[in-house]
């Protein structure tokens with residue numbers, strides 16, 4: 001409530017100042033505002049600032065007051081009826097939020113269905129196959145730069161005899177990584193990727209390795 005009073009104090013001071021400045025302006029005409037101009041500007045800035053600040057603070061107080069009132073009212077109504085207006089209001093708000101969430105899930109579900117759908121359903125039909133790839137023991141190289149498979153589920157049997165960690169990732173022509181193996185050293189690892197007919201690039205994603213030559217073309221046809 002103090003904020004309300006302060007708001008009125010600033011508001012009235014502002015109004016009075018405006019009247020006084022206008023009177024001064026009318027009386028003095030040419031000489032006004034003159035040197036007093038910055039002082040007047042500052043004075044009005046303070047008053048306007050104060051008035052708006054306390055107006056905002058007051059409205060916050062009122063909101064808080066109202067919220068308390070609403071809560072009280074809601075509780076009383078809850079006691080009387082199982083679904084009071086307050087509860088309904090709360091429920092409808094929740095409903096709105098929930099209404100949005102399933103929409104979002106639907107959307108994300110849709111996109112995930114689409115992204116899953118394209119490789120798993122219809123688009124990729126074919127026997128697939130297995131390709132074998134090995135990393136060189138002491139160089140940043142694979143044992144081949146050309147792999148070929150039939151469309152479908154393509155399994156990459158990757159052997160890394162080296163202590164240097166390597167992996168194999170498959171990307172399409174747009175540069176989108178479709179899958180690949182874990183990073184391994186001195187062991188073997190397989191990964192299966194569903195691939196349509198097309199040209200893909202296989203590479204090692206360890207920084208620097210691809211640039212050093214650990215890449216090649218995987219042709220699916």
Ligand SMILES: [Cu+2]
Pocket residue numbers: 165166167204205206209210214
């Ligand atoms: Cu590597």
